Amino acid sequence: MTSPAADMAPTQVATSDVAIVTGGTRGIGEAVVRRLITEGRTVVASYVQNNTAASALVADLADAPGSLTVVQADVANEADVLRIFAAADELGVVTSVVNNAGLIFPIGRLADFDAARIERTMAVNVTGLLLCCREAVRRMSTESTGHGGSIVNVSSRAASFGSPNDFIDYAASKGAVDTATIGLATEVAREGIRVNAVRPGLIDTDIHADAGFPDRVFALGDKVPMGRHGTADEVAATITWLLSDESSYVTGALLDVGGGR
């Protein structure tokens, strides 16, 4: 399925402000999309391979106030990133970008990781995010023809912990996300663009199954100071606040959403 598929056409006529959410058809990204659509926003959500989840979300939101277009695209592929933004350009002006797409490989020790795993982790979690940031800035900057906007990068508390014995490669990729967020926020602060990161802790999504530990949030939730894991919607609430004008003086922030951990 390529962008935007005929059977996944927008459910309503587009408005002028467009939000892009990468990895927006499952987990945290899906929760962000649901909030934005409920607000009546025009949203482009990308995903990489799970057509079933994407189709189900489009069907579920068919009668919602906003409009949803889904685009199959690998954010590690530059041409695919350009397709995501081209789909958004057709609908209006991109003012919100949530760089949420990310992946994790099975838990292990660095000594056992091969180059392909490390390269794929960096390609999706870092290169893909940087390419999406680049396309966002090109459209939003008041130094060119843009009218400003808000970029939210989805990092992880793993960036602080380093995830020893779990996934150091993933943690390192999220450290890069934090650094890029700080740098870009400063670079474009006078161009009408705010750039922030959220750093989720232990959140109940399918990503833990990809890490080979589907029950992770239930096994480890008690170790979180608040005594429980978080939900995708709790992260989404923070992300949509960062997209909104309610956070108009917040940029370059790395906001932990981890229940105190």
Ligand code: NAP
């Ligand atoms: P998830 O439920 O596994 O969903 C991941 C989403 O990203 C899916 O829509 C997936 O598409 C998409 N995706 C994966 N690789 C992609 C690629 N190469 N190109 C485009 N899209 C891609 O994961 P999640 O837990 O919601 O995670 C979302 C973000 O939060 C990630 O950046 C993750 O690192 C971060 N995070 C999560 C947690 C947590 O505990 N859940 C904690 C800290 C940070 P398909 O549906 O097609 O597979």
